[in-house]
Amino acid sequence: MPTNPFVSLFGRSPIGPMQQHMAKAHECAAQLVPFFQAVIAEDWERVEQLQKDMARMENEADKLKKDVRQHLPKSLFLPVPRSDLLDLLSVQDKIPNRAKDIAGLMLGRQMRIPQPLQAPMLAYVSRCVEASAQALKALKELDSLLETGFGGREVALVEKMVEELEEIERDTDRMQISIRRELYALEKELPPVDVMFMYKIIEWIGDVADRAERVGNRLEQLLAR
Amino acid sequence: MSLVADYGLVLLVLACAFGFFMAWGVGANDVANAMGTSVGSKALTIRQAILIAMLFEFCGAYFAGGEVTETIKNGILDATQIPPDLFILGMMSSLLAAGSWLMIASVKGWPVSTTHSIVGAVIGFGAVGVSVDAVHWGAIGPIVASWVVTPFMSGVIAFGLFLSVQALIMNSDNPFLRAKRYVPMYMFLTGFMVSIMTFSKGLKHVGIDLTTAQSTLLSTGVGLVVALIGVALLSRIRMDDDADKSFHYASVEKVFAILMIFTACSMAFAHGANDVANAVGPLAAVVGAIEAGGDMLIGAKSAVPGWVLLLGAVGIVVGLATYGWKVIATIGKGITELTPSRGFAAELATASTVVTASALGLPVSTTHTLVGAVLGIGLARGIGALNLSVIGKIFTSWVVTLPVGALLSILYFTLLRILFL
Numbered sequence: 001m002p003t004n005p006f007v008s009l010f011g012r013s014p015i016g017p018m019q020q021h022m023a024k025a026h027e028c029a030a031q032l033v034p035f036f037q038a039v040i041a042e043d044w045e046r047v048e049q050l051q052k053d054m055a056r057m058e059n060e061a062d063k064l065k066k067d068v069r070q071h072l073p074k075s076l077f078l079p080v081p082r083s084d085l086l087d088l089l090s091v092q093d094k095i096p097n098r099a100k101d102i103a104g105l106m107l108g109r110q111m112r113i114p115q116p117l118q119a120p121m122l123a124y125v126s127r128c129v130e131a132s133a134q135a136l137k138a139l140k141e142l143d144s145l146l147e148t149g150f151g152g153r154e155v156a157l158v159e160k161m162v163e164e165l166e167e168i169e170r171d172t173d174r175m176q177i178s179i180r181r182e183l184y185a186l187e188k189e190l191p192p193v194d195v196m197f198m199y200k201i202i203e204w205i206g207d208v209a210d211r212a213e214r215v216g217n218r219l220e221q222l223l224a225r
Numbered sequence: 226m227s228l229v230a231d232y233g234l235v236l237l238v239l240a241c242a243f244g245f246f247m248a249w250g251v252g253a254n255d256v257a258n259a260m261g262t263s264v265g266s267k268a269l270t271i272r273q274a275i276l277i278a279m280l281f282e283f284c285g286a287y288f289a290g291g292e293v294t295e296t297i298k299n300g301i302l303d304a305t306q307i308p309p310d311l312f313i314l315g316m317m318s319s320l321l322a323a324g325s326w327l328m329i330a331s332v333k334g335w336p337v338s339t340t341h342s343i344v345g346a347v348i349g350f351g352a353v354g355v356s357v358d359a360v361h362w363g364a365i366g367p368i369v370a371s372w373v374v375t376p377f378m379s380g381v382i383a384f385g386l387f388l389s390v391q392a393l394i395m396n397s398d399n400p401f402l403r404a405k406r407y408v409p410m411y412m413f414l415t416g417f418m419v420s421i422m423t424f425s426k427g428l429k430h431v432g433i434d435l436t437t438a439q440s441t442l443l444s445t446g447v448g449l450v451v452a453l454i455g456v457a458l459l460s461r462i463r464m465d466d467d468a469d470k471s472f473h474y475a476s477v478e479k480v481f482a483i484l485m486i487f488t489a490c491s492m493a494f495a496h497g498a499n500d501v502a503n504a505v506g507p508l509a510a511v512v513g514a515i516e517a518g519g520d521m522l523i524g525a526k527s528a529v530p531g532w533v534l535l536l537g538a539v540g541i542v543v544g545l546a547t548y549g550w551k552v553i554a555t556i557g558k559g560i561t562e563l564t565p566s567r568g569f570a571a572e573l574a575t576a577s578t579v580v581t582a583s584a585l586g587l588p589v590s591t592t593h594t595l596v597g598a599v600l601g602i603g604l605a606r607g608i609g610a611l612n613l614s615v616i617g618k619i620f621t622s623w624v625v626t627l628p629v630g631a632l633l634s635i636l637y638f639t640l641l642r643i644l645f646l
Contacts, residue, residue, distance in 0.1 A: 004555065004559065007261075007560060009615045010563065010610070014609065015609050075612060077610065077613045079606035079607065144473045144474060146609060148395045149395070150606045153395075154396075
């Protein structure tokens with residue numbers, strides 16, 4: 001049966017798939033917490049398993065991203081600018097990418113976290129994952145935003161959520177500084193190459209929160225009239 | 226006059242058959258777009274949609290279908306300029322032409338309008354088959370203009386309705402309570418709009434003639450009754466906290482789903498009022514000519530007989546029952562992005578526009594008007610994604626349908642002439 005012209009007027013809304021992508025992106029980033037627990041416990045079997053899981057999730061997120069892009073032809077009329085939506089999507093996609101980088105590098109080098117750094121490091125990772133969770137929470141409002149025609153009360157609600165997200169990100173910045181300071185105090189006793197990579201990992205963990213914050217900012221940009 | 230005398234009954238039966246077939250086609254295919262919106266947004270089940278469509282398409286066709294039928298019957302062609310036998314054959318070829326073109330188009334999935342087909346066909350046989358002077362060219366202008374104006378107008382109304390819903394309900398602190406308070410107002414509007422247009426123009430052939438004051442008063446009454454029924458139905462809607470957790474507006478949408486029952490009725494009514502004419506307009510013309518014994522002056526003056534409208538109304542209902550429900554189900558599955566708060570705005574805007582056009586005797590396309598309304602909501606940032614390429618397709622089919630309808634009708638006209646004359 002040929003498609004009815006009235007039905008073909010309705011394109012596939014990108015909102016739902018965008019939310020699914022962000023959910024997958026966060027799912028991947030959230031694995032960082034058990035991953036670090038396993039690293040601290042030096043349970044390398046579990047570390048490897050978690051790294052594999054994260055790589056798989058990152059891959060799934062990639063597929064979702066491609067799917068959204070493919071269904072956003074230029075002829076589609078959207079309530080928000082198409083380019084803003086695609087920007088948001090690519091920023092979302094950077095979260096699992098970074099999480100996967102962290103897991104890959106740590107597994108590859110079998111990196112051990114020096115004992116005094118373990119507790120602050122775990123707190124730092126958890127906080128960064130919270131940033132990603134907050135980004136997901138804000139993104140889950142997209143369907144409510146559509147319901148209110150991207151205006152009014154919902155916009156205020158999302159703006160508040162993004163503010164909270166920014167607060168979390170600032171928090172992670174402070175934690176990053178203090179962890180670096182602690183590492184600096186220890187670095188003379190540790191193998192130099194390990195230390196260099198440890199700095200890298202600290203920076204990358206911060207990136208997760210950073211990128212989550214950027215998701216929030218893009219979302220705000222989307223709402224700006 | 227030999228044709229009418231010799232074959233009068235045969236022609237009458239044939240014309241009835243063609244007209245009924247067209248009405249069947251309208252019921253089978255055309256109604257689906259009007260009702261699919263309600264099914265897609267899950268405001269109605271398919272069974273409910275069919276029942277509403279049957280009842281209100283019938284009422285619309287019978288009570289408010291007279292004006293547009295009159296236009297197709299006498300408004301496009303100057304019957305006094307055409308010999309009665311040619312007029313009868315021409316109207317029959319128009320029915321055949323529009324019917325076959327619509328069949329081809331629906332198989333191919335082209336967005337072709339019944340209205341455009343029949344108007345093209347009638348103009349075609351009149352201008353080419355008889356003489357260019359036989360066409361009321363002055364009347365064609367407003368009709369064609371209305372095809373541009375109605376989608377635009379319903380778009381503007383839908384845009385306004387949607388924004389009013391946002392301002393009054395969605396962007397308030399308690400959208401659910403606000404919805405319960407303001408939705409009956411939209412229900413009143415629905416009842417009022419449909420009835421005022423019907424009362425002011427459409428009831429003459431049923432033998433009821435109301436003054437403006439009377440019809441305004443009566444329409445207000447109808448609106449109030451509709452709103453009261455609505456309030457009664459709404460009182461049963463409760464907040465659903467579980468559903469609201471995942472999507473804040475789930476309960477609010479349930480209120481709009483009730484509103485959509487009413488707008489679906491108005492939509493079916495409007496559609497029946499305007500589109501039944503496509504099927505029975507030519508039939509009414511044939512009946513008029515035959516009953517007047519071939520005297521075109523009397524034939525043109527005779528009112529549209531009630532039974533002709535009835536035949537069209539029954540045809541639509543039969544079309545719905547035999548095939549239309551299937552098409553409605555398919556369309557309903559395709560349109561899931563349209564939630565009740567948008568669907569109602571699209572339906573109310575379309576119904577108001579089409580009912581107004583019907584009262585003015587303008588044959589318009591319900592589907593195109595509905596597309597206009599949906600675009601209006603899209604412009605108000607209310608819909609996730611719209612395929613603008615469809616607009617281009619509609620426009621193309623629009624431009625193609627008139628000449629194709631005309632050509633086919635000329636073809637059938639020539640054939641029938643060889644057969645009967």
